[in-house]
Amino acid sequence: MKEIALFVGILFQLSILSSAESNGFTVDLIHIDSPLSPFYNSSMTQSDVLINAAFDSISRAESFSLNIDQNSDETITIPNKGTYLMAFYIGTIPRGLLAVADTGSDLTWIQCLPCTKCYNQRLPIFDPRKSYTFNLVRCANSLCKKVRRNACGIFGDCRYKVDYASKSSTQGNVATDTISFNNSYDGYSKLKFGVDTQKNRTGVITTPLVSLNPSTYYYLSLDSVSVNGKVLKPNESSFGNIIIDSGATITFLKTSWYEKIEAAVLEAIGRQSVAVRNPIRPFRLCYKDGSITNFPTITLRFYATLNDLKLSTMNIFVTLGHLTCFAILPTEKISIIGNLLQVFFNIEYDLEDRTVSFAKANCLKE
Ligand SMILES: *[C@@H]1O[C@H](CO)[C@@H](O)[C@H](O)[C@H]1NC(C)=O
Ligand SMILES: *[C@@H]1O[C@H](CO)[C@@H](O)[C@H](O)[C@H]1NC(C)=O
Ligand SMILES: *[C@@H]1O[C@H](CO)[C@@H](O)[C@H](O)[C@H]1NC(C)=O
Ligand SMILES: *[C@@H]1O[C@H](CO)[C@@H](O)[C@H](O)[C@H]1NC(C)=O
DSSP, X not given: OOEEEEEESSOHHHHHHHHTTSOOEEEEOEETTSTXXXXXXXXXXXXXXXXXXXXXXXXXXXXXXXXXXXXXXXXXXXXXXXXXXXXXXXXXXXXXXXXXXOTTOOOOEEXXXXXXXXXXXXXXXBOGGGOTTOEEOBTTSHHHHTSTTEEEOTTSBEEEEEEETTSOEEEEEEEEOOEEOOOOOSSSOEEEESGGGGTXXXXXXXXXXXXOSSTTSOXXXXXXXXXXXXXXXXXXXXXXXXXXXXXXXXXXXXXXXXXXXXXXXXXXXXXXXXXXXXXXXXXXXXXXXXXXXXXXXXXXXXXXXXXXXXXXXXXXXXXXXXXXXXXXXXXXSOEEEOSGGGTTEEEEEETTTTEEEEEEOOXXXX
């Protein structure tokens, strides 16, 4: 997949900030395995989808920790897949495109004409010569320095290169252009931009974002997990101990911590329900579907918050055919809050105040 591509010189984070001045707008997120997605495979069962998503989450966790171990902001390997897609328009006259909306990556790039090594895409490839607002970024421009692994081209143009976990890569010119979005009004998953979209949140739990390398990721501090009121703390310091991620489906916790939580879950569910160990890789703890009568109440306590975040059963248990499985897995690498755990919450990233906050979402109304 060594394609020549264009990096749109607006970091995703900056575009959120600039829109905060306006009233805000809402964009639909398309789940990659839903019928609206071009990657939808109708012969896959819900269990196939979840099992694949769990394995993808594991390889994502591996690429994150590889980048963290390198402890550098210079080179970064980006996971191949995300979970959510979003449509946007680029250029003047605007051209519609679909891209992965991913908190585990901070460059926005698209394929551009002319290109010799483009992969097939369903929508027409963007032709910058037809956009009045398109501008190449020069390497003297401060915007060029914001791009990881930037380089100066022979004409003084700013160039970028990004490596993916599958050993594929993308490279091309850094440029600026206008991006626009369809405002959404229906019931799907949403990505909201701007403060005005967030006025009616209640019971908000706010925790600081932690600055660590690589700065790409959103690090939080998770102090403890409670199972039916039993408080379970990590062995190590909680400072920046977990990444909140849109692309991983499964949640991962450090093995020593996970084991305490798993033991508490087993105990809370009780012996009248018979646990099935390691029935389907990579899931570890399952029960015959319908056999759990006491689902435990699981809550999260983030650093500097007064209240716990109470999870729904659907945030932590998944149905795989005739089994109900615990959807948290142990890891020797970095802990990650996956997107399944984020369902039913309105999660705000405030990049000015450097906080992340959680509120209950009314998914049917918002
Ligand atoms: C769709 O899913 C089926 C069942 O898992 C699989 O055999 C097939 O290869 C998939 N097709 C594509 C195009 O990925
Ligand atoms: C924007 O909305 C219109 C009308 O619903 C639709 O036809 C079009 O495909 C949408 N464009 C994008 C980029 O989502
Ligand atoms: C907030 O609630 C008020 C009253 O219910 C409603 O009129 C308004 O549209 C809501 N705003 C948002 C951004 O949801
Ligand atoms: C974690 O802490 C517990 C006691 O708090 C201890 O028994 C256990 O050995 C520790 N595990 C690791 C991997 O450090």
